Amino acid sequence: MDSARRWQVENGLTYPVLSDSLSEVMFQYWYFAPWDAIISTDYVLALSSNSMISFPPQLNMEEILPVFNALFDPQAGLSTDVLDFGQVLPGSSAQLELTVHNTGTGVLDLTSITTSNPAFTVDVTQDSIFAVDDSLVLTVTFTPTAEEEYAETLTLTSSAGTWEVDLVASSMGVSPDPALPEGFALSCYPNPFNPDLTVRLSLPRAEDVTAEVYRADGGRLATFFRGQLPAGSHTLRWADETASSGVYLVKVSGREWSTVRKAVLVR
Numbered sequence: 001m002d003s004a005r006r007w008q009v010e011n012g013l014t015y016p017v018l019s020d021s022l023s024e025v026m027f028q029y030w031y032f033a034p035w036d037a038i039i040s041t042d043y044v045l046a047l048s049s050n051s052m053i054s055f056p057p058q059l060n061m062e063e064i065l066p067v068f069n070a071l072f073d074p075q076a077g078l079s080t081d082v083l084d085f086g087q088v089l090p091g092s093s094a095q096l097e098l099t100v101h102n103t104g105t106g107v108l109d110l111t112s113i114t115t116s117n118p119a120f121t122v123d124v125t126q127d128s129i130f131a132v133d134d135s136l137v138l139t140v141t142f143t144p145t146a147e148e149e150y151a152e153t154l155t156l157t158s159s160a161g162t163w164e165v166d167l168v169a170s171s172m173g174v175s176p177d178p179a180l181p182e183g184f185a186l187s188c189y190p191n192p193f194n195p196d197l198t199v200r201l202s203l204p205r206a207e208d209v210t211a212e213v214y215r216a217d218g219g220r221l222a223t224f225f226r227g228q229l230p231a232g233s234h235t236l237r238w239a240d241e242t243a244s245s246g247v248y249l250v251k252v253s254g255r256e257w258s259t260v261r262k263a264v265l266v267r
Contacts, residue, residue: 073104073105073106074102074104074105074107074108074159075102075104075105075160076100076102076103076104076158076160076163077100077101077103077242078098078100078101078156078163078241079099079100079101079240079242080098080239080240080241081163081164081165081166081241082165082166082168082237082239083096083098083140083165083167083168084168084169085169085227086229086234086235087169087170087234088144088170088171088227088228088229089171089228089230090144090145090147091144092144092227092228093142093143093228094141094142094226094227094228094229095140095223095225095226095227096139096140096142096223096224096225096226097137097138097140097223098154098165099135099136099137099138100135100136100138100156101134101242102132102135103133104160105132106159107132107159108136108158108159108160109158109159110124110136111158111159112155112156112157113155113156113157115152115153115154115155116152116153116154116155117150119142119144119152119169120141120154120167120169121140121141122138122139122141123139123141124136124138140154142167142169146171147171150167150170150171151167152166152167153165153166153167181202181204181231182204183202183204184202184203184257184259185200185202186199186201186202186259187199187200187261188200188261191264192263192265192266193264193266194265194266195240195241195243196237197237197238197250197263197265198235199211199236199237199238199250199252199261200233200235201233201234201235201236201252202233202234203231203232203233203234206228206229206231207228208227208254208255209225209226209253210223210225210252210253211223211225211226211236211238211250211251211252211253212224212250212251212253213238213240213249213251214248214249214250214251215246215248215249216246216247221240222238222240224238238250243265244265244267245265245267246264246265247262247263247264248262249263250262
């Protein structure tokens with residue numbers, strides 16, 4: 001561990017330590033706070049949550065202020081900009097997850113989550129204020145009450161701005177099909193894919209289905225569908241703008257079965 005990183009850890013600093021080009025902490029101020037940061041080989045910028053401690057006039061404030069602002073700059077990245085629930089029976093429900101990543105350098109405060117239609121509800125699985133490099137998982141539930149097509153919007157407002165996610169679903173045409181599949185079938189296309197993966201699923205009977213994506217090392221990346229599906233053929237969709245190129249495992253499970261397919265993401 002270089003000395004700048006060690007200094008950051010030993011003093012409990014929660015924001016990036018700015019040091020010289022060799023990552024050396026050349027000067028340490030007597031007062032340590034969670035917002036302290038090295039700005040040169042000669043000076044320390046000591047910060048509080050909303051103010052800056054005065055330093056001698058030889059400090060160049062035009063250079064310091066951008067550093068100060070950068071230390072409190074939360075940014076957000078969404079796992080997808082579209083949640084497609086496919087077809088869901090009226091009175092039944094389906095769930096999809098949306099992950100919000102804090103990719104900036106400040107605490108991200110998610111102040112408001114709204115949907116344009118009450119058929120879509122949102123459950124926050126953790127506190128809405130989260131730190132740098134942390135993620136917040138939102139579970140969005142679709143519960144139609146009548147047969148219709150849905151094209152709605154999920155709006156997230158935060159300390160870093162406002163984002164919209166398209167909510168797409170249908171409760172039309174999900175009545176029993178006289179030509180039902182004789183057995184279970186699962187396929188993924190296109191393969192390789194970028195960035196959207198379509199999962200085609202055939203069910204000989206109604207099932208409570210969970211569809212998940214795992215990394216090649218076995219770690220679960222996302223649950224992109226959870227809900228009841230009637231007998232018949234169904235199309236599910238997964239997309240994650242933050243996922244990197246590589247091999248992923250798509251696992252679809254029912255009450256008494258599970259099947260895995262391999263898919264390759266090529267950026």
